[in-house]
Amino acid sequence: MSRILSVLTAFDGIATRDQLVAAGVRGPEISFSVRAGEVRRIRRAHYAVPNAPAAAVAAVRLGGRLGCTTAARSYGLWDDADGTVHVSLPANAARLRTNRMLVPCDEPLTADRSTIELTLHWSDVAVSLRAPEESSWRVPLERSLGQVARCQARVDVIAAFESVVQTKQLSLEAAQQLLDATAPERLAGIVLHGVDGSGAETLLAETFRALGIRFAQQVPFDGVGFVDFLVEGRLIVEVDGYRHHRNRVAFRRDRGRDAVMLGRGVPTLRIPAQQVIADRFAAVRLVVEALAALAA
CATH class of the missing domain: 1.10.10 (Arc Repressor Mutant, subunit A)
Structure with missing residues (x-):
């Protein structure tokens, strides 16, 4: 090379x-x-x-860098994957006529998609003020989280900040301080817990809280290990993402764990992460129905 x-x-x-x-x-x-x-x-x-990457090239050509949820995704954090590419422009940049636009790709992203839809943010520093080692194509981690906090839905903000703790890129204390300092009126009262294993788990946990359903996370059981949720003290709920549950070894391990806990009188409900992401309230309805069946 x-x-x-x-x-x-x-x-x-x-x-x-x-x-x-x-x-x-x-x-x-x-x-x-x-x-x-x-x-x-x-x-x-x-x-x-x-x-x-086409998205990064498009952002740089426009005079900015990837920002907000797109930058967060590049750091391995949760994002809502709304299909647009978020670009952070210097605050003193000449304003474009809209904060959303389509730009052509050098090579089609897919067989039927040759343009990128951009969402623009005028909240980056000027190029001359960047540190020499700073990325030229994405904003720093903390700035991307700040942009997420200012423009995304409350539950998605929580998921992004929980994921930065889960990936160990920020401590729980540092993430909470950053969250508290960003848009404090809009995000008042959010408390990070640092126990969510994925964005889907955050969505489920926040929905439980909103509906008043009692639960505990990352509960340890002898011979089994930690479970994602113990709901109302009598139902285990596991949120299964494809990355950690896609092979035969994981399949057998999970069923073995489920059998052990069922033998102890605590059944397990497994919900695919994508199902939670697609409709978190429908996922919680499954949990409520399972609890009702147990009560009956």
């Missing part, structure tokens, strides 16, 4: 000319690599590897 590709890779595929030069790449080397097709010039003084 050439030096310029190594530097671009270290910056996750996109870097400014200043970042390349600071890393030891000379100007003529940059020009030669562009002419040879080894790297792409996607904006004045901005360069990318050939397969850089």
Whole structure:
């Protein structure tokens, strides 16, 4: 791998000319690599590897960086996946005529989709004020969370902040302080718990709280381990995401856990994470119906 590709890779595929030069790449080397097709010039003084993500390229070409939920997703955090790409522009940037727009992709995202829908935020710092090591294609983690807190639905804000704790990118205390400092009137009263294993679990937990259903999370049982939820003290609810439950080993392990707990008089209800995400109230209805059946 050439030096310029190594530097671009270290910056996750996109870097400014200043970042390349600071890393030891000379100007003529940059020009030669562009002419040879080894790297792409996607904006004045901005360069990318050939397969850089289309969304990130679109954001940089517009003069901004990925922000809000799109940046949060790139950090491995929860987002509502509404289909748009959120772009953070400098606060002093010339305003466009709308905060939503469509831009063409160099290569279609899918067979029938050759444009990207953008949602724009004028809340980033000027390019000249960025730290030298800052990403040129996404805002820093804390800024992305701040943007999420200002524009997303309350439950999605909670899910994003819980996921940054779950992924150990911020401590529970730091995440709570950041949340409290951002849009305090809009988000008053939110308390993070740091026990949600996924965004889907956060959605389910918040719905339980809203409906007054008693539950505990990450409850340990001898010989079984931790369960996602113990609801009303008599029903285990597990939220199954595809990543951790997609093979035969996981299938057998889960059924073994369920059998042990059923033998102790505590049945298990498993709900796919996608079902919770699609309709969290319908998922809770399943839990309520199961509790009613147990009571009968």
